[in-house]
Amino acid sequence: MRFQATLALLASLSLSSLASTVADVEADLQNIATQTTTLDNAINAFPNTGGSLLNALAIHNDAVNLGSAIDKGTSDVNGAPKPFSEADGTTVLQAVQAIEPTILDTLTVIVQKKAAFQGLPIGGIPALVLQDLQNLNASTFKFEAALISAAPTDLIPTATTIESAINSAFATAIAAYSS
Numbered sequence: 001m002r003f004q005a006t007l008a009l010l011a012s013l014s015l016s017s018l019a020s021t022v023a024d025v026e027a028d029l030q031n032i033a034t035q036t037t038t039l040d041n042a043i044n045a046f047p048n049t050g051g052s053l054l055n056a057l058a059i060h061n062d063a064v065n066l067g068s069a070i071d072k073g074t075s076d077v078n079g080a081p082k083p084f085s086e087a088d089g090t091t092v093l094q095a096v097q098a099i100e101p102t103i104l105d106t107l108t109v110i111v112q113k114k115a116a117f118q119g120l121p122i123g124g125i126p127a128l129v130l131q132d133l134q135n136l137n138a139s140t141f142k143f144e145a146a147l148i149s150a151a152p153t154d155l156i157p158t159a160t161t162i163e164s165a166i167n168s169a170f171a172t173a174i175a176a177y178s179s
């Protein structure tokens, strides 16, 4: 029993000290890019009238998957050695810059689709979209803070500019679904 308890303790210690690397963060950003594109495509494809509940629920699913991908990114940034080197920081920043337009498009088009979601024969979808937006906003806030805390000093202004643009797009979309 004692021996097993010691083993369990050792296992949990080694798990909790497992560090991540910048390569993990780059892989996470790849995944976030893929999931963002999937979500953006699904939202753009949702028809302005006559959309199906199935497609609306698929959008919800895509949003949940994106949230998990972002949360994994946050925990890997938090587990990686900081600050990132200049080269790594630049690679990470460029990956984020590459995703930014898709995030902004998603948040713009979701607002344009509110009437389409309201028009579905089953209610509750706009409320579900609002909840997804709030969850994604919260996950994104944490990821942004983690990335900025890891960024080399000279890259922080650019990172902060991206952060502001994304946060303000979230605020606009959340406001549209809150009224």
Ligand SMILES: *[C@@H]1O[C@H](CO)[C@@H](O)[C@H](O)[C@H]1NC(C)=O
Residues within 6 Å of the ligand: 134, 137, 138, 141, 170, 171, 172, 174, 175
């Ligand atoms: C987005 O999330 C952050 C952190 O949880 C929160 O402070 C902010 O108010 C949220 N934005 C909106 C528009 O709800």
